[in-house]
Amino acid sequence: MQVRQYLIRRLALLPLIMLGVSIIVFTLTRFTGSPVGIYATPDMTPDELAALEERYRLDEPIPVQYAYWLWGLLRGDLGWSGVSVAPVTDVIGLKLAATLELALFAALVAIVGGIALGTIAGVRRNKAPDHAARFFSILGASTPTFWFGLLLLIPFYLWLDWFPIGRSTPEIFDTIAHPTGLYTVDSVVSLNPTAMWDSIRHIILPAVVLGFGAMAIIVRMMRSSMVETMSEEYVDAARAKGLPEKLVIKRHARRNALVPTATVIGLSFGFLLQGAVAVELIFRWPGLGQWVTSAILSGDQATIMAYVLITSLIFMLINLTVDIAYAYLDRRVVLGS
Amino acid sequence: MTMTSENVTISSESQHPRKLRSRASSVRWARRREVMREVLRNPLTVIGVVIITLFLLMAAMAPLLTEANQPDPYQSPRDWANIDAAPGVEGHVLGTDSTGGDVLYGIIWGSRLSLQLSLTVVISTLIIGTFVGSVAAMRGGRIDNFLMRVVDVFLAIPELIFALAIAAILGPSFRNIILALAVVFWVKYARIIRGEIIRVKQTDYVAAARVVGDSTWNVYRKDVLPNAVTPLVVQATLDMGNVVLIGAALSYIGLAQAGLTEWGAMVSAGQSGILAGQWWVSTFAGVAILLWALAFNLVGDGLRDALDPKTEGR
């Protein structure tokens, strides 16, 4: 089967692209001068600063610095995170887990909602549900995530107090073990209903806010591919066999419409990673986004670079998975062409 | 098969060739008008066009609508007497923020910033992207391979995150946000136009032009580009809105100068007041962003439906 060969090729290309990403990011950071400030204290003398530069090899030419940085990266050393006051590698796992948890729940909202709405819109084309779904999807694509978050906070947090802010109630959070780092999963694993309820209450609002925009993308793709498959001859052929309409839609139209939608689901994950930055800020969710924002505001270059690298890596891996899923969903696809 | 109403028949007296030339351009214009009519048949598109027109008017007439603040019109005038004033307070139709900045003033002058942002970013990236994508697709081979690997690298980083990193490194200023977005956005266009050109290059009308013996440049200019450009136009329209969304997100995070009449920055500025019940600053600024993005999304969506051959006839 060609899928394996394709997978090997893509995986081989992955480090190359990551190398490209790292070069771009590194060059950008060095554009604005030495990152020595993150290690320095305000009362240091120029001599002390120079010593510091020498220590972190910041006095070398940029390509050499890059080589050192890359070497560090390969050994698992991503530098010192000024905002966390700890090595980047020590912190990044926790932050990543928090963001991934949020993104996964948002993806769940987006995929389930998107496919359902898109299917209805595609089947009932040019009727009320279709118009509603289309408008809804355009609205979703136009709503600034950070603003939408604020908008929901006012009633549900401020007035009704249904959903709390943050990732957890710390007292409850501390009662359970965290083998996976995903609060919801951990609470289920530890069979602690209080923790479960706590984790769910915290994640619902940010997941809905984050998922809304991604859902918009999925709805429009699902709708247009449903419209396309509904007009395929095999759908008529299925009707001509005497199958009930429900089965015709489910088994013949929707199944094939999911294939192009799969690609968009991959792309929407990029959207989720991006949107997470604003959502984490608003909901005080201790993930990568919140981390990088404070890094940006304090010029913490090591953290910014680590953040860009890790999100790009996740993004690429997800797109790769989607491509492979695509090959399994659509038997006609010849990968790589 | 459709016979359109625009069939311009040439009466015998107009068969004189010189008249023909001017008729040709009028036929072309008639065709364009017909396409426009097709686009505007969708009521949602019309709504989008109306909103955009209103925004443009607002931007153009900003100095007439409100008196420009000196020395920097993109900073709201401070009315220290009316801090956190609710909408409707004398002289502040939409209220003021915690530094006494007028919300309405911010929204009006913010439209200029948004226009500047989206026009600069979209036009510059459209040119760069079209150039890179065209070179890759028309040349093919190694050049194509190299350019596409570069594009792959750029695409590997989610655009907001990329822009975020660049803007963060360049330092907080609105100009840097524009620059960051420009660095990020061209890739998408390069990829779209490359794909379209490769598709168009395989069509029979390009083959027909080659049988005739026309030069590559002419084939590109007359056959390839005009037929490849539609999805790019659609994407650019959508991006006129998207750019403002992302730009606003960047300023919201804090990457624009403080106090700027940029809508995202205004949402951010109003945020702290929300818990105290001062909802208006964030809400109105957010509505402005939403409407801007919505308008361009509506028009872009309408264009896609009307122009994209894949959805034609649906």
Add this chain to the structure above:
Amino acid sequence: MSITEQQLGNGQPATTSKSDVMTLRDVTVHYPVKEGVLQRVTGAVRAVDGVDLSIPRGQTLGLVGESGCGKTTLGRVIAGLVPATGGDIWFDLDETAKAQMERLRSVPEKSMSAEDKTIWSHLEANHRLGSMTRERQRVYRRNCQFVFQDAFASLNPRQLVRDIVGRPLRVYHEASGEDLDLKVINLLERVGLGPQHLLRYPHQFSGGQRQRISIARALALNPEFVVLDEPTSALDVSVQAQILNLLVELQEDLGLTYLFITHDLGVVQHMSDYLAVMYLGRIAEIGPTAEVFHDPLHPYTKVLRDSNPSLEGDELDHSAHLRLTGTVPNPIDPPQGCRLHPRCPVSTSECGWQVDDMFLSLETSTPASFEAISRVERSSPFAAQLVMDDDVAALELFTEIQNSRSPFGGAVENIELDGANVSIRLREVEEIPLIPVAPGRMSSCLLAGRPDGIRPPAESR
């Protein structure tokens, strides 16, 4: 009109005219197939695989075949749209030039005399596609035009008819401004359209009218030769008749040479003087149309003819008709010997049977034996050692092949049984070339020259 033996050997059909517009020698078009992690080239799709063809001036050569036989690719190669990957395509050779070309073609460049070298380079610079001078290239480009199957797809949807039809004139600076408009109007009138159509877009026309526009464009430069690639297969019969009539009228008036590519036998019979039948990248048969129809010299031609529904004749009983079995083989790995043999209704043991054919027939006739094969070691396309699951299966296979009365059985030169191993060797057969069979007629079927011809043997009916 006399046909010399030499001419026949060169694949030239009997013609009344002196020269050929195009002469093809051993032309191939192979598309590489890439495989594996490193995308190495592991094979080639042999779209066109060794075609010799001459297109006589002022005549119509019909090229028929089914989808995927390479006819469209061949047409595109001749029109210079697709580069040939092997062989030569000569343009506008007169009789002497052609004789020189034939003489020197087989001589390696090293062993040519100085004089011959000059002649050869002169030939190449003036006549050979790919090595012509710029000027000759221009002459060729002007004189060889193409009409596409799907007229709509071949007309730029964003250009007015005036610009589409006038484009060749502009490219060659033949006309501009008012002059151009007048010339375009003339061309349109020539193909049955009028000045009122000048300023319209392609989508405003019906299918037949679009094909007229595309013909007008092809005629703009006054070419000698037009490749017609299925010009009517997208049209309804009543419109097809209009276009065919127009094409004939234009040919008579302008002395055009046509290469008429089609899958429709009725149309090609009506339109062409000579007929070339293609199968799987090669020419199966070539000759004057009427003779080819009346008495096909290749079983494939006969099957095509018999399969073509017709409004005439008394044959409502089609049991006498030949039919092909199976499906078209993969052009990456075409059958050895005669390309038709695995599907041929009249195949013999000499047609080039190979090991793969055996697997194919086992799979359909005795799936049990096929499934019992556990390993195959091929030493050539004609010889292999099969390792069967057990001795019983091996014996079964052995006896089955030995007792086979099919043409395949006849091709077995040697078969040995050793425990669970069966080694088999089949008669090796070279690719069967296009051979002259009768005056002006060539066929690539072994049986064509024989007394019984291609009639099926009694028992295989």
Add this chain to the structure above:
Amino acid sequence: MSNVSASDVNNSEDWLLRVDDLSVHFHTPRGVVQAVDHVSFEVRPGETLALVGETGCGKSVTARSIMKLVPEPPGDYASGKVMLRNPATGAVIDMLAAPMDQVRATRGDRIAMIFQDPGKALNPSLTIGRQLAEVFGEHRAQMLLTNAGIDPAKAPLGSKSVASQRAGVIRRSFFNLTHRGQSRALQAAVDASVIDALSDTGIPNPRKVMSSYPHELSGGMKQRVMIAQALACDPDLLIADEPTTALDVTIQARILDLINDMQQRRGTAILYITHDLSLVRQFADRLAVMYAGRLVESGPALEVLRSPQHPYTQGLLAAIPRAGTPRGQLAAIAGSVPQLIDPPPQCHFSSRCSFSAQACTNHVPGLIPLPVAREVACLRFTDAVSLGVNQEQMPSHVDLIEVESAEAVSS
């Protein structure tokens, strides 16, 4: 030569399908397209009726209307009935008026359809076996249960629903766990039926084909699969919508042989939709010609081909290149098909017809019975008096007697 008049035939009760005054309209932004306009015909049990016409004449829409497959909107059954008679019981169902579950029960069971492009009519993401199994599951659930050794009356709900809804498609996991033996027997019964159906159409190695996906098969093989699927439930009527247009001629010949053979063995009636008149001769009993949404001529196939009466049929036949026609002298029909958006009440062919007269542009010709069970819709066969116009406004008249004698000469 038979002396049965057309009206005798029409009144007989020996029909399987009767399409009566069918009109199908499409609502488009540019206006209402009258795709099918007052079309009536019938198909008798076991016969082959060829419905012939050029692109856009409404033949495919007619075929789809019989199955009630025209999408609504934009389609709209403006008038008429599509009646299907059960030859055994004599019960009649109107496909356009019957409740949807009755229509569904008829589709695939009593009327089946094969499509123009087998590559598009098979679902690319389901195996051939699963697609065929659907037909059995939908219409032959009882048979499947019996074959699996399960008494349909006593079968557990699970196996009933597996058989009726999802035969061979999704084996319900719960049912599979609890009734492993039954589930396996059911699957075996489904597989056996599918293999039977496939091998009946001469597909070699049906077991392998069953588990392949459509793209793995050649065009001819896919059409065989379509035929197997259509004939799975032994329908009374098979609608073949240009079944060989997408295929090469050598494959076409074999597929036509196959359809012929299957018809002979099973006595299925066939409604054959095609644009190719030369195919009709080979295996249609009767022929109906459509032009611009209307039926213009019908009758026994060989008779119509031998002596076409409608100017359009005549033109169509003359336009086909034949061995004898001098090159470049095909009798082309001038002009092109008129638009069917809000057409004027006239003979649609009048703009291209050489006999056209004034009366043709303001009267719609109805079908007029001719000898030998033929019908033609042309004013040349009508007299001026019945239309109430002057003789000079009429096209040149043809007497029925002349037609009859022409047939006598030709036969």
